[in-house]
Amino acid sequence: MDKFEQMRAFTQVVVSGGFAAAARHLGQSRSAINKLVIALENELGTQLLYRSTRVVRPTETGRDFTSVV
DSSP: OOHHHHHHHHHHHHHHTSHHHHHHHHTSOHHHHHHHHHHHHHHHTSOOEEEOSSOEEEOHHHHHHHHHO
């Protein structure tokens, strides 16, 4: 997978506040965005987002990552 696409998907999830909004903005499915973010987390070896049924928010590492990107 393209790392830039993964980073763009992650950043859009944070900016949009969720996977569905990020998917609409990027013109992709929510599932595709989720897979990109999971792949990025796996490659980096760390969790970037806290996920619950109602809220998605960046972890401390995720906040640091968005400030670099």
